[in-house]
Amino acid sequence: MSKDLDLSVYLVTDTVQCGALGVAETVRQAVQAGATLVQVRDPDADDDAFLAMARDVVETVRGTGVPVLLDDRVHLVAAAGADGAHVGQSDMPVAQARAILGPDPILGLSVETGEQLDWAVAHLGRGDIDYLGLGPVRPTASKPNHAPATGLRYLSGLAARSPWPCVAIGGVKAADTAAVRRSGFAGVSVISAICGQPDVRAATRELVNAWASGGLPPVALTIAGSDPSGGAGIQADLKTFSALGAFGTSVITALTAQNTQGVTGVHVVPVDFVAQQFETLVADVRIDSIKVGMLATAELADEVTELLGELDAPVVLDPVMVATSGDRLLDDDAVQAVRRLIAKADIITPNLPEAAVLLGETQATGLDEMSAQAVKLRELGADWVLLKGGHRLDARATDVLAGPDGVHELVSHVVQTKNTHGTGCTLSSALAALRPRNLDWPSTAAAAKEWITGALDHADELGVGHGHGPVHHFYRFWS
Numbered sequence: 001m002s003k004d005l006d007l008s009v010y011l012v013t014d015t016v017q018c019g020a021l022g023v024a025e026t027v028r029q030a031v032q033a034g035a036t037l038v039q040v041r042d043p044d045a046d047d048d049a050f051l052a053m054a055r056d057v058v059e060t061v062r063g064t065g066v067p068v069l070l071d072d073r074v075h076l077v078a079a080a081g082a083d084g085a086h087v088g089q090s091d092m093p094v095a096q097a098r099a100i101l102g103p104d105p106i107l108g109l110s111v112e113t114g115e116q117l118d119w120a121v122a123h124l125g126r127g128d129i130d131y132l133g134l135g136p137v138r139p140t141a142s143k144p145n146h147a148p149a150t151g152l153r154y155l156s157g158l159a160a161r162s163p164w165p166c167v168a169i170g171g172v173k174a175a176d177t178a179a180v181r182r183s184g185f186a187g188v189s190v191i192s193a194i195c196g197q198p199d200v201r202a203a204t205r206e207l208v209n210a211w212a213s214g215g216l217p218p219v220a221l222t223i224a225g226s227d228p229s230g231g232a233g234i235q236a237d238l239k240t241f242s243a244l245g246a247f248g249t250s251v252i253t254a255l256t257a258q259n260t261q262g263v264t265g266v267h268v269v270p271v272d273f274v275a276q277q278f279e280t281l282v283a284d285v286r287i288d289s290i291k292v293g294m295l296a297t298a299e300l301a302d303e304v305t306e307l308l309g310e311l312d313a314p315v316v317l318d319p320v321m322v323a324t325s326g327d328r329l330l331d332d333d334a335v336q337a338v339r340r341l342i343a344k345a346d347i348i349t350p351n352l353p354e355a356a357v358l359l360g361e362t363q364a365t366g367l368d369e370m371s372a373q374a375v376k377l378r379e380l381g382a383d384w385v386l387l388k389g390g391h392r393l394d395a396r397a398t399d400v401l402a403g404p405d406g407v408h409e410l411v412s413h414v415v416q417t418k419n420t421h422g423t424g425c426t427l428s429s430a431l432a433a434l435r436p437r438n439l440d441w442p443s444t445a446a447a448a449k450e451w452i453t454g455a456l457d458h459a460d461e462l463g464v465g466h467g468h469g470p471v472h473h474f475y476r477f478w479s
């Protein structure tokens with residue numbers, strides 16, 4: 001019988017390591033960030049204290065679909081309302097545990113050696129247990145008396161012989177996750193990689209992402225126009241992706257003839273060929289995040305709206321209307337089509353003039369007005385709105401992020417430079433590059449804002465063009 005167990009990021013609690021945050025709160029945050037299975041473990045607690053803690057944890061994850069197992073104490077599973085148990089080699093024998101639990105609850109078994117695996121294979125039925133925990137991968141503080149760490153290579157040999165899915169346990173870190181996955185395991189089981197980490201959500205997210213990607217870098221897609229001067233459009237997006245560790249792919253919507261002083265012409269790619277670029281790409285390449293920029297015409301905007309429906313990846317929409325130089329990049333009659341596209345986006349990044357056009361209002365001048373407009377823009381259907389304040393710099397460069405739980409400001413110092421060509425393109429593609437490795441949009445936006453401020457800080461080092469030059473996408477790499 002398959003119980004459809006997702007073992008990929010399996011949290012085992014440690015009361016001491018969870019520290020002041022506590023076991024239940026640690027579990028709550030980890031599950032929120034994507035942990036798939038939880039085991040309550042505290043060998044030192046008496047049954048009453050353990051039961052209370054287990055009930056707390058069960059209550060905390062209720063409704064999430066994430067199962068809760070108890071370490072060792074099979075007799076408390078029913079009382080705690082837990083979904084099963086995990087037994088070690090020196091705990092209650094599997095047959096007895098299964099007899100107490102009945103056929104449905106989840107039962108896991110720790111295995112450390114080839115002999116133990118051979119015994120399990122010879123004596124246990126396929127349905128007696130649901131998974132094996134193989135370890136330790138490294139020596140750990142949680143289980144100091146256990147067998148010396150045998151390492152991943154030895155354990156993956158056991159996993160290959162196991163008729164049950166296996167998780168790797170014992171000192172596993174996010175950086176090990178890709179290797180664990182490639183070694184044939186169904187998941188990583190961790191204590192200290194989550195319990196006691198300064199940011200439990202971020203630590204869990206790192207494991208979840210590392211597992212999901214198998215250690216591969218995210219692939220980001222930009223759907224945008226070309227800027228031959230290299231500071232905006234597709235060129236800025238690919239540089240940004242590269243600088244931030246995402247593999248860049250692109251679908252080109254329009255060619256512009258453009259330099260740092262202005263746009264002298266736009267050649268729109270036929271809609272069918274935009275679709276062909278997209279379909280050919282996604283037929284072969286996984287896409288982890290998408291940035292949409294210049295759309296030029298209503299027809300293209302509608303086509304892209306349709307195409308995005310085929311992918312399940314976060315979408316950043318930069319509703320590009322006018323270049324820094326003042327030249328139009330979107331037909332007047334295309335604004336309605338861009339509004340339709342907004343409903344397909346997770347986050348939109350208008351500048352102040354674009355926000356005013358989308359709302360049919362005058363341009364915001366104060367921060368309160370900016371917040372109000374950001375909130376109103378959410379009604380167009382994107383969960384998140386990053387309203388950029390580059391067109392109203394005072395003592396600070398302040399952007400406003402509006403989301404489901406309110407508004408907050410993203411603040412940086414003002415950079416004294418005229419080289420701001422492509423700042424909007426660069427910021428939106430930074431969001432797309434960073435989202436797969438961050439927990440949520442607020443943390444992604446904070447990282448993107450910090451990065452673009454650095455790119456502006458170093459813009460004058462490039463000396464490209466005579467007008468509004470580009471920002472320095474590779475400031476973290478070039479000396």
Ligand SMILES: Nc1ncnc2c1ncn2[C@@H]1O[C@H](COP(=O)(O)OP(=O)(O)O)[C@@H](O)[C@H]1O
Pocket residue numbers: 324350351352388389390391393397398399412413414415416417420422423424425427449452453456
């Ligand atoms: N001179 C500056 N100093 C610091 N940050 C800036 C400056 N100009 C723009 N920014 C920032 O760059 C990003 C792009 O904003 P903005 O210039 O409004 O977009 P767009 O290029 O689409 O008009 C925002 O985060 C904004 O705060």
Ligand SMILES: Cc1ncc(COP(=O)(O)O)c(N)n1
Pocket residue numbers: 224225226227232233234256258293294320322323324329420421422423424425426
């Ligand atoms: C092809 C293309 N796409 C977008 C922009 C907007 O530039 P900015 O990032 O300064 O808003 C641009 N100038 N050219």
Ligand SMILES: [Mg+2]
Pocket residue numbers: 320321322351423424425
């Ligand atoms: Mg812009």
